[in-house]
Amino acid sequence: MIQHIVMWKLKEADKKENAQRIKKDLEALKDVISELEFIQVSFNMDIASQNNFDVILNSQFKSFEDLDIYAKHPEHVKVVEFIKSVVEQRVAIDYEI
Incomplete structure (x- = not known):
């Protein structure tokens, strides 16, 4: 299994609303x-x-190939576009569990 963790520091404008939208949009995937x-x-x-x-x-995938499919999926790409517009900093880690 692959553990994929990402953290974001959001821009101040509409921070709580943007955080809620990120949660809703990502979990809908x-x-x-x-x-x-x-x-x-x-x-x-x-x-x-x-x-x-x-x-x-915090997300999990059976393989790194599955993580790559997720990353390139058109619906995920749409969510990422929004996230990039409201984020000032991002960190991530992928590791095997």
């Missing part, structure tokens, strides 16, 4: 992309440091 085994999107807690990243994506 579970019903569209069969290679996506697990997905969860969560937010930094309001009481936590505001220096933390704002949104985290």
